[in-house]
Amino acid sequence: MEIELPFGREAYRLRHGGEVEVVEAAGPHGVVAGVRDLLDAALDAPIGSPRLEALVRPGDRVTIVVSDSTRDEPRGELLDAVRARLPAVRLTVAVATGTHGPCAPEALGLPGDLTLVMHDGHGAEDLVDLGVTVRGTPVRVHRCAVEADVVVATGAIRPHYFAGFGAGAKAIYPGLGDAVGIRVNHLLKREPGARAGVVVGNPCRDDLEEAVGMIPGRAFLLNLVLDPLARPRAAVAGDVVEAFRAGADLARPWFEVSAAPAAFVVVADEGAVTASLYQASKMLVAIAPLVADGGTVVLVAPCVEGIGPVQVVNEAIYELGIRPRLPARHRVVLVSSLTREEVAPSYAEWAARIEDVVDPSARIVVAPRASKLIVT
Numbered sequence: 001m002e003i004e005l006p007f008g009r010e011a012y013r014l015r016h017g018g019e020v021e022v023v024e025a026a027g028p029h030g031v032v033a034g035v036r037d038l039l040d041a042a043l044d045a046p047i048g049s050p051r052l053e054a055l056v057r058p059g060d061r062v063t064i065v066v067s068d069s070t071r072d073e074p075r076g077e078l079l080d081a082v083r084a085r086l087p088a089v090r091l092t093v094a095v096a097t098g099t100h101g102p103c104a105p106e107a108l109g110l111p112g113d114l115t116l117v118m119h120d121g122h123g124a125e126d127l128v129d130l131g132v133t134v135r136g137t138p139v140r141v142h143r144c145a146v147e148a149d150v151v152v153a154t155g156a157i158r159p160h161y162f163a164g165f166g167a168g169a170k171a172i173y174p175g176l177g178d179a180v181g182i183r184v185n186h187l188l189k190r191e192p193g194a195r196a197g198v199v200v201g202n203p204c205r206d207d208l209e210e211a212v213g214m215i216p217g218r219a220f221l222l223n224l225v226l227d228p229l230a231r232p233r234a235a236v237a238g239d240v241v242e243a244f245r246a247g248a249d250l251a252r253p254w255f256e257v258s259a260a261p262a263a264f265v266v267v268a269d270e271g272a273v274t275a276s277l278y279q280a281s282k283m284l285v286a287i288a289p290l291v292a293d294g295g296t297v298v299l300v301a302p303c304v305e306g307i308g309p310v311q312v313v314n315e316a317i318y319e320l321g322i323r324p325r326l327p328a329r330h331r332v333v334l335v336s337s338l339t340r341e342e343v344a345p346s347y348a349e350w351a352a353r354i355e356d357v358v359d360p361s362a363r364i365v366v367a368p369r370a371s372k373l374i375v376t
Helices: 035-044 075-083 179-190 203-213 242-255 282-290 310-322
Strands: 002-007 010-015 020-022 061-067 090-096 116-118 127-132 138-142 150-157 218-226 232-238 262-267 291-300 330-335 349-351 364-367
Touching (some): 035 232, 061 075, 179 203, 262 282
Antiparallel strands (some): 002 010, 127 138
16 A cells, blocks of 8 residues: 655655554545635624724734744745724734744745844843742743733644643734743643543643733734645634633544554654654644554654754653653654764664564554544
8 A cells, every 4th residue: 555645745655465544534524615715704793792893992012923934834824804993092012922933934934024022032132030830830931912902812723732722812923922932831741631632631731821820911813724735714812811722622623533543553644743853742742642652753753953952842742742642662753864973862763764663464454634633
């Protein structure tokens, strides 16, 4: 059997002689509506909040938060939809980089007439101390959010391996937070409730939403809801917690899958999540329940940006967030564009091809879009 897996701009054609079970989320059916239509409908009927037009007065300081280049999102359309609802305000657009560090502005697809803040969570400049959450996270946030009358968080709801789903309050915190405090929040990923698809009772999500609640101004949400093919299928607007939960409830069944564990699990995906091992590691958590004890995960990702910060990848991501979710006995093998020497410092083993790793007669589970799964 031949299976085509995404591998950067090309495809990896896996040939396997044994049983192959392909695990993919079904997603919703029906016609895909236009992004602007979805956004306008959501803004016309906000959840848990007055309309944006009723919250903003002429002359207010308004900060719109957009994702950084590690997220594939229609930032320009999200921004345009919000700006169309605003009177004459003092507008700032902030790029939520979290711990990633600044990115190239030209990669964001935004107009050039903006007052743009490229957040850097690794520097103390422009960060404001707001206190400590009940779980012990020190909250420091960029002043463009703290000093705003209204902060509008934009983004796209899709599964996140320990925050339940991406987007929501995450755009503001950790998006505009201090790297030290963000890492304290991320320690909560080791808690059982911090997993994909879980929103209510997720300690990481609860903590970051508490952090956003410390911001003095009013927070407002505009999020798209994506299907497993990353197509916008719905949108929600309004209160950053209540509207987000409505979007997550809508998305959850689109991504849920189940399969029996296997000795060999092959995972791949499209887009920015495969650009580095730092990003691609998220896929391992998504598929962890599919790995049998003593099993091997073959992570297929080009990793054109390399491993990432090796200590963070090995300790904060693998040891803290991945190893506890995988069976006690397991292997992770990376098939990428990197050399054996480049992969060696990481937690993963190197292989040139999937076929060099898997037993040719074994049953294998293949997840071509692994980061978009919620395994039940």
